[in-house]
Amino acid sequence: MLRRLRDIDYIGLVLWILRAIILVLVAWGTIAAVLDNPYTTRQWTDFLIFGIAQGSMYALIAIGYTLVYGVLLMINFAHGEFFMSGITAATMLVAIPMGASGFLDRQPVIGLLAVMVLAVAVSVAVALLTERVAYRPLRKAPRLIPLITAIGASFFWQYFFRGLFGSKVIAFPDIQVLKGSVPFLGTELLKTHLVVIVATIVMLIGLNFFIMRTKTGKAIRAVSEDKDVAALMGIDIDRAVSITFATGAAMAGVAGVLFAIVFRQVHFFMGFVPGIKAFTAAVLGGIGSVPGAAIGGLFLGIFESVGPSLFLEGLGIPAPHQLKDVIAFTMLVFVLIFRPQGILGERLSEKKA
Amino acid sequence: MTDSSRTGLRLSLRLSLRRAIQSGLLAGVVALSVSMIGMVELFGKRSLIVNVLTLGQVLLFAAPAAMGYLAAQGAPEERRGVSILYGLVCGLLAAIPLIVLVALANAFNLRQFFFNVSPALIETLTFGQGAVVGSLLLLGAMVGISVAAAGFYLLPSHIRRPLLIGLTGTLGIGLFSEILSGRLRDFFGAGILKFIFKSKALLPVTALVLFILIAGVSALWSKRGDRVGKRIAALPPKQQRTMRGISIGLGIILLLILPHLLGTYLSEVANNVGLYVLMGLGLNIVVGFAGLLDLGYVAFFAIGAYTTGVLTSAGELGMGMSFWAAVPFAVLAAVSAGIILGIPVLRMRGDYLAIVTMGFGEIIRILALSDLLKPVIGGAQGVLQIPKPQIGSLALIKPEQLFYVVLAGCFLAVFVSWRLREARLGRQWMAVREDEDVAEAVGINLVKTKLLAFAIGAAFSGLSGAIFASKLTSIFPHSFNLLVSINVLCLIIVGGMGSLPGVIVGAMILVGLPELLREFAEYRMLMYGALLIVMMLARPEGFWPSEIRKRELRTDQEPLLTGGGGSLAEPIG
Numbered sequence: 001m002l003r004r005l006r007d008i009d010y011i012g013l014v015l016w017i018l019r020a021i022i023l024v025l026v027a028w029g030t031i032a033a034v035l036d037n038p039y040t041t042r043q044w045t046d047f048l049i050f051g052i053a054q055g056s057m058y059a060l061i062a063i064g065y066t067l068v069y070g071v072l073l074m075i076n077f078a079h080g081e082f083f084m085s086g087i088t089a090a091t092m093l094v095a096i097p098m099g100a101s102g103f104l105d106r107q108p109v110i111g112l113l114a115v116m117v118l119a120v121a122v123s124v125a126v127a128l129l130t131e132r133v134a135y136r137p138l139r140k141a142p143r144l145i146p147l148i149t150a151i152g153a154s155f156f157w158q159y160f161f162r163g164l165f166g167s168k169v170i171a172f173p174d175i176q177v178l179k180g181s182v183p184f185l186g187t188e189l190l191k192t193h194l195v196v197i198v199a200t201i202v203m204l205i206g207l208n209f210f211i212m213r214t215k216t217g218k219a220i221r222a223v224s225e226d227k228d229v230a231a232l233m234g235i236d237i238d239r240a241v242s243i244t245f246a247t248g249a250a251m252a253g254v255a256g257v258l259f260a261i262v263f264r265q266v267h268f269f270m271g272f273v274p275g276i277k278a279f280t281a282a283v284l285g286g287i288g289s290v291p292g293a294a295i296g297g298l299f300l301g302i303f304e305s306v307g308p309s310l311f312l313e314g315l316g317i318p319a320p321h322q323l324k325d326v327i328a329f330t331m332l333v334f335v336l337i338f339r340p341q342g343i344l345g346e347r348l349s350e351k352k353a
Numbered sequence: 354m355t356d357s358s359r360t361g362l363r364l365s366l367r368l369s370l371r372r373a374i375q376s377g378l379l380a381g382v383v384a385l386s387v388s389m390i391g392m393v394e395l396f397g398k399r400s401l402i403v404n405v406l407t408l409g410q411v412l413l414f415a416a417p418a419a420m421g422y423l424a425a426q427g428a429p430e431e432r433r434g435v436s437i438l439y440g441l442v443c444g445l446l447a448a449i450p451l452i453v454l455v456a457l458a459n460a461f462n463l464r465q466f467f468f469n470v471s472p473a474l475i476e477t478l479t480f481g482q483g484a485v486v487g488s489l490l491l492l493g494a495m496v497g498i499s500v501a502a503a504g505f506y507l508l509p510s511h512i513r514r515p516l517l518i519g520l521t522g523t524l525g526i527g528l529f530s531e532i533l534s535g536r537l538r539d540f541f542g543a544g545i546l547k548f549i550f551k552s553k554a555l556l557p558v559t560a561l562v563l564f565i566l567i568a569g570v571s572a573l574w575s576k577r578g579d580r581v582g583k584r585i586a587a588l589p590p591k592q593q594r595t596m597r598g599i600s601i602g603l604g605i606i607l608l609l610i611l612p613h614l615l616g617t618y619l620s621e622v623a624n625n626v627g628l629y630v631l632m633g634l635g636l637n638i639v640v641g642f643a644g645l646l647d648l649g650y651v652a653f654f655a656i657g658a659y660t661t662g663v664l665t666s667a668g669e670l671g672m673g674m675s676f677w678a679a680v681p682f683a684v685l686a687a688v689s690a691g692i693i694l695g696i697p698v699l700r701m702r703g704d705y706l707a708i709v710t711m712g713f714g715e716i717i718r719i720l721a722l723s724d725l726l727k728p729v730i731g732g733a734q735g736v737l738q739i740p741k742p743q744i745g746s747l748a749l750i751k752p753e754q755l756f757y758v759v760l761a762g763c764f765l766a767v768f769v770s771w772r773l774r775e776a777r778l779g780r781q782w783m784a785v786r787e788d789e790d791v792a793e794a795v796g797i798n799l800v801k802t803k804l805l806a807f808a809i810g811a812a813f814s815g816l817s818g819a820i821f822a823s824k825l826t827s828i829f830p831h832s833f834n835l836l837v838s839i840n841v842l843c844l845i846i847v848g849g850m851g852s853l854p855g856v857i858v859g860a861m862i863l864v865g866l867p868e869l870l871r872e873f874a875e876y877r878m879l880m881y882g883a884l885l886i887v888m889m890l891a892r893p894e895g896f897w898p899s900e901i902r903k904r905e906l907r908t909d910q911e912p913l914l915t916g917g918g919g920s921l922a923e924p925i926g
Contacts, residue, residue, distance in 0.1 A: 010800075014697070015697060074704070075704045075708065093466055134886045134890075138890070141893070144646055144704075146889075147704050148842075149889045149890070151839060151842075152883070152884070152885025152886040155879070155881055155882035155885075156879055156882030157882075158878065159876065160386070160390055160879060162875075163389070163392065163875075164389060164469070165467070166468035276711075276715075317725055322724060322725075325715070326716050326719050326723075329712040329713075329716045329719075332708065332712045333697075333712045336701065336705050336709045336712075337701070337709065340701075
């Protein structure tokens with residue numbers, strides 16, 4: 001009897017109980033919310049569309065995490081700062097002057113393209129610099145060390161940009177063309193959300209082409225498969241890693257512009273929370289997998305936007321939207337604990353995970 | 354000279370020139386950056402030597418000085434004189450970006466783009482002499498400093514060291530002259546001080562005297578120091594033991610009278626350092642001993658603080674217990690939280706563990722802020738009216754009195770950590786840190802070992818939180834953000850992971866220094882970030898490393914330093 005007791009995997013048991021509790025809570029909340037139904041169908045659709053738009057941005061940022069993890073097996077904690085740096089610089093240096101002179105309203109396409117080009121350029125520059133200074137010399141070091149430099153780089157860039165552009169929240173100029181909404185399947189779709197969704201789709205297709213069809217993309221894939229063999233095949237590892245960082249940062253730079261269009265404000269600290277959430281998205285989809293990052297981002301965005309009203313309100317929790325971030329973090333924690341390989345990811349060996 | 358050696362020399366000259374150019378460009382970028390983010394201007398408000406030198410100038414010229422020195426190091430042995438030339442190149446390149454900045458600021462209003470490029474900054478950069486003359490002065494100063502640094506490299510090392518120590522010592526005294534003069538006045542009266550300090554900075558003459566004094570003493574010490582050490586080592590062991598006992602005793606007496614030497618303000622700073630030492634010792638067990646990277650450590654601090662707050666507060670949320678009665682509950686709550694949060698993450702490693710624990714920390718903070726727990730812990734309004742600790746009828750209100758509570762906590766934590774490290778459990782932790790699979794294979798119970806690490810680490814943090822709550826008398830959720838966790842992690846990394854004196858050194862550097870330099874708080878995190886990166890690149894074992902860790906990191910670093918064939922070595926992990 002005693003021996004049998006000892007053979008039980010207590011930790012496994014605790015984890016199972018935890019899993020069951022979460023499922024019961026979510027199910028209970030959902031059922032209660034559905035029965036009670038405090039919202040109209042129209043509101044639910046709005047939640048959903050907002051979730052998709054938000055999720056698209058997460059997806060774009062998440063790709064950076066996933067690409068870098070795929071190549072270096074390292075969590076680039078500073079990735080949220082790549083997202084922040086581009087759009088902050090572009091807002092201050094291009095968007096605000098253009099908004100003030102009215103150019104942004106007269107030529108919105110050219111104006112936004114200029115903002116996007118500068119944002120991407122700054123994000124990529126910051127990423128390349130970080131990689132060169134903080135990560136490359138430590139590629140052979142024990143794993144904790146690059147993580148610590150990544151944390152350092154993250155704070156460094158936050159406060160560097162705070163020093164450059166001030167600590168206040170900076171308003172991104174309004175663009176007349178993007179105001180209002182268009183009818184869409186019986187509901188109204190905000191134009192900004194439409195831009196976000198379309199831009200994300202374009203970027204994802206472009207990325208897919210780059211990774212799958214070009215020679216450089218092939219090199220990146222080879223390096224993420226096996227660095228040593230790739231080096232033997234004549235691939236310049238340092239260059240491939242730099243390009244990986246640059247690609248991820250470019251995606252983050254575009255995500256930054258989309259973020260500014262939707263929320264119309266930028267701030268030196270704006271990279272932190274989206275960064276963590278995009279990381280959640282990357283883990284959710286299976287870190288190391290590019291389609292996984294896209295799906296994970298979308299899933300997280302929807303979950304976060306619908307979740308509070310769906311199952312937290314059903315549980316009778318006051319002001320559930322305050323707990324939006326808790327949902328994301330809880331999801332992160334539970335995905336990492338219960339399914340670290342994510343939705344699409346391959347099973348990472350213990351040494352990798 | 355043979356032909357081949359001449360080609361070799363030419364090659365090494367070309368390489369070192371390239372290095373000098375790179376250093377110069379880097380120095381220029383650094384000097385431009387510190388100017389544009391506003392550090393030079395703000396630091397310029399702190400004068401080190403009256404009318405001669407401000408902290409802003411030190412910051413501005415630190416980059417060309419350091420880079421000039423580095424550029425000089427590259428000069429080939431046969432032609433050391435060429436290093437002066439390298440210093441010149443380096444200084445020129447360092448000055449160019451700043452001069453461009455001055456010219457641009459003169460032509461356009463850069464301030465609408467860059468918040469900190471203010472007229473005051475340009476005035477600092479040009480020494481208040483207008484754009485043209487000022488730029489030339491700036492160029493001259495940059496080149497001069499860089500060449501001086503290069504020339505400094507040519508000095509023999511037994512002269513270089515005392516000079517450097519004298520310089521840092523004098524600048525340090527200048528930096529803290531306000532605090533120093535305040536304290537010294539209380540002991541010696543204002544009379545003598547007039548000759549040393551004036552309006553919060555050193556007088557030029559005194560600075561020179563101090564410099565000579567410090568440099569002289571350090572030169573003497575470097576000559577005679579090892580002889581003293583040898584003489585002590587030659588003593589019989591019994592006498593050595595008595596000497597060690599005496600010095601420890603003196604140290605304890607010093608600590609006991611410390612608050613009276615420090616005064617109210619510095620005691621407050623010491624208390625903050627002490628609270629972080631306490632947390633650092635706890636995290637040191639989790640990260641340094643057991644190798645479990647925990648980024649959500651602030652959660653236990655928060656739990657300790659809130660438990661104490663709710664139990665002792667005289668407000669409507671509180672139960673009115675005394676501080677001493679509440680402390681065990683606070684520690685207990687933190688320990689249970691440590692175990693509860695520890696169980697689900699038992700099977701995780703490395704960076705995944707870091708992210709999950711960070712998630713936990715954030716969840717706790719958002720929950721504390723939300724309306725959900727408002728009836729219990731007050732939401733954003735926090736818990737107010739927490740009483741200070743009391744001994745009998747004496748309430749420990751002043752920082753000088755609270756110091757002893759913090760000190761007692763630290764003593765306890767140091768003792769426990771030290772004994773545990775030497776014990777079986779400590780060795781088990783280190784085995785787990787080195788290799789979990791091997792540790793398990795030799796019969797270490799991973800579950801027990803890891804949970805004990807989480808629990809004991811959480812206990813120290815909870816104790817720290819309890820003292821924190823009663824020290825501040827009110828607590829709010831925003832005191833418990835991720836930055837606290839990062840701070841604690843940084844201090845044990847800077848001090849040296851797994852090393853007990855390292856935690857104390859780290860806390861003094863990362864908590865004490867910023868407290869003394871409060872007016873620069875804006876740039877605190879920037880410097881933390883830079884420090885973390887530089888530390889990991891240059892000295893990953895920390896300032897005061899533990900023996901084991903030092904050995905480990907140095908051997909790991911070997912392929913990194915030697916370079917060649919690196920890509921065939923084991924990838925990260």
